Amino acid sequence: MNPLIMLTTLQYSVAQFIPGGDWIIQLIFYLFFFIFILYGQKIQMYVMIREVQGSLYRLKYIRDEGRKITIETINEIGKPQSDPTPRVDRFLEYFTISPQSLDPAGIVWKLEHILNIRDARFKDEVKLMAPSADKTQAHNLENTLEAAMALNYIYKIIRHFYLLGKKTLSLYVIMQLQMVLPLVMREAEAYASALKAFAYGQPIGDGAGALVAASLMHGHETRKIPEDCVVATVQIEGRSAFVIKAEGPGGNVGKPGDAIKTIIEENEGKIANIIMIDAALKLEGEPVGEVAEGVGAAIGGPGVDQFKIEEAILKHRIPINAVIVREDVGDAVSPMRKEIFDAVDKAIERIKQVILEKTKEGDKVIIAGIGNTIGIGQ
Amino acid sequence: MQEASSDRTRVSPYIWLLVIITVAISLILLLLALQEITSEQKDETLATYLLLAGAVLLGSAAYAMIQTRKRVFRAKIESHPIMTTIECKKCGFKSTREFQRGDYIFKESERCQKCGNPTIIAAIYREVKEKEKKRFTS
Numbered sequence: 001m002n003p004l005i006m007l008t009t010l011q012y013s014v015a016q017f018i019p020g021g022d023w024i025i026q027l028i029f030y031l032f033f034f035i036f037i038l039y040g041q042k043i044q045m046y047v048m049i050r051e052v053q054g055s056l057y058r059l060k061y062i063r064d065e066g067r068k069i070t071i072e073t074i075n076e077i078g079k080p081q082s083d084p085t086p087r088v089d090r091f092l093e094y095f096t097i098s099p100q101s102l103d104p105a106g107i108v109w110k111l112e113h114i115l116n117i118r119d120a121r122f123k124d125e126v127k128l129m130a131p132s133a134d135k136t137q138a139h140n141l142e143n144t145l146e147a148a149m150a151l152n153y154i155y156k157i158i159r160h161f162y163l164l165g166k167k168t169l170s171l172y173v174i175m176q177l178q179m180v181l182p183l184v185m186r187e188a189e190a191y192a193s194a195l196k197a198f199a200y201g202q203p204i205g206d207g208a209g210a211l212v213a214a215s216l217m218h219g220h221e222t223r224k225i226p227e228d229c230v231v232a233t234v235q236i237e238g239r240s241a242f243v244i245k246a247e248g249p250g251g252n253v254g255k256p257g258d259a260i261k262t263i264i265e266e267n268e269g270k271i272a273n274i275i276m277i278d279a280a281l282k283l284e285g286e287p288v289g290e291v292a293e294g295v296g297a298a299i300g301g302p303g304v305d306q307f308k309i310e311e312a313i314l315k316h317r318i319p320i321n322a323v324i325v326r327e328d329v330g331d332a333v334s335p336m337r338k339e340i341f342d343a344v345d346k347a348i349e350r351i352k353q354v355i356l357e358k359t360k361e362g363d364k365v366i367i368a369g370i371g372n373t374i375g376i377g378q
Numbered sequence: 379m380q381e382a383s384s385d386r387t388r389v390s391p392y393i394w395l396l397v398i399i400t401v402a403i404s405l406i407l408l409l410l411a412l413q414e415i416t417s418e419q420k421d422e423t424l425a426t427y428l429l430l431a432g433a434v435l436l437g438s439a440a441y442a443m444i445q446t447r448k449r450v451f452r453a454k455i456e457s458h459p460i461m462t463t464i465e466c467k468k469c470g471f472k473s474t475r476e477f478q479r480g481d482y483i484f485k486e487s488e489r490c491q492k493c494g495n496p497t498i499i500a501a502i503y504r505e506v507k508e509k510e511k512k513r514f515t516s
Binding site: 193196200201202203211214218248249334335336337338340341375376377378 | 457458460477479480481482483484485501502503504505506
């Protein structure tokens with residue numbers, strides 16, 4: 001039924017039931033009309049604010065849970081002499097200032113230096129917080145603290161824009177926040193999941209590349225190479241493959257850039273091919289654990305390692321291939337899904353195929369498994 | 379921590395007030411509808427509208443309450459069971475158990491239940507049941 005006819009009928013009926021009812025209904029109708037004309041936007045904004053507030057409560061809960069898990073893990077593993085809570089709280093507020101990019105020449109080395117200082121600082125802090133933790137546990141604690149820091153940062157940013165929107169009553173601030181919130185919440189939930197995985201030392205989705213390398217090098221002799229990486233020489237299809245991964249099973253990504261450069265220099269640039277395996281973000285609709293192949297340096301992070309690898313391969317004109325395992329951002333930082341684990345065999349098959357097609361028998365190749373090697377030995 | 383838990387379980391007093399007012403209005407409308415139906419000079423059209431308006435308001439109040447409860451319920455971090463698969467190097471016998479702290483892939487584990495040879499942790503993973511129907515996947 002037409003709402004106007006309904007309203008007229010209702011008006012007629014109320015007029016019969018209550019003396020002067022038609023007048024009341026008309027008044028209500030115009031009242032609603034003017035309220036929505038004049039305050040419609042404000043009402044919409046208050047609805048949005050309520051929605052953002054709900055998400056902010058959830059973010060606060062996730063942040064506090066993350067902090068609680070971190071402190072519990074430090075107490076359990078590190079056996080500190082004093083309460084680590086104040087130190088953890090201070091650590092959560094740590095920040096890193098990226099180098100000035102007005103003159104971009106040489107920025108990679110500046111960024112690397114800053115990141116090295118940051119890593120050293122993290123290691124020192126963890127040593128002070130958890131003196132009884134061994135190397136693997138210390139790596140895991142570093143990762144746990146980083147996840148807790150990320151959760152704290154997300155919460156504070158969202159809270160900032162929420163309060164700013166409320167203070168200025170700006171629809172556009174609130175609207176932008178409300179629009180981006182579903183993605184932010186997904187990321188926060190992924191970090192919360194990652195935090196648990198790091199605290200327990202469980203392998204995460206990002207370790208798909210490291211797991212492929214570990215599967216190839218398992219049972220072979222390994223040696224340490226800079227920085228925080230291991231290499232094993234494995235015979236694959238009659239070729240000598242230098243299989244590289246970060247040293248596990250502690251939470252560690254190593255510096256594959258330095259590792260690949262070292263192997264290239266050790267072999268005087270006589271490397272027939274480099275194959276990099278990494279986890280890559282999938283698009284919605286693509287299945288988790290799908291293996292794809294391409295060219296280029298498959299490595300994420302701030303870009304320092306990718307830069308170093310590209311410099312080294314350019315110097316010696318070495319072809320580079322990439323094999324990726326697709327997963328979404330949540331899967332990348334949460335405990336490894338079975339689909340990703342099952343993709344390891346498919347990735348190895350693909351690597352062998354690339355080796356057969358692109359190299360000759362007796363050639364030397366580098367296979368680098370990129371990613372966080374938490375919960376993955378060698 | 380205490381503050382956080384009270385935050386997530388707290389339902390705004392304004393929402394409570396709104397729900398109470400809505401329920402009260404809906405009950406009045408439903409009573410009026412009942413009165414109209416039972417009266418001698420009954421007007422069926424008015425009774426229907428009153429009934430309809432009462433039901434809609436009551437439904438809205440219930441929906442608001444369910445949504446609020448849902449928000450409180452959702453305030454927990456989802457966790458899936460993590461499984462560890464142990465495999466015998468010699469006979470290939472596989473067994474699966476829940477993940478324990480200290481487990482890692484390729485770690486030497488306990489002796490094989492079948493042949494007594496050393497075993498290794500062959501896999502650590504979580505299984506996720508897909509909620510969505512698979513559409514446009516190819």
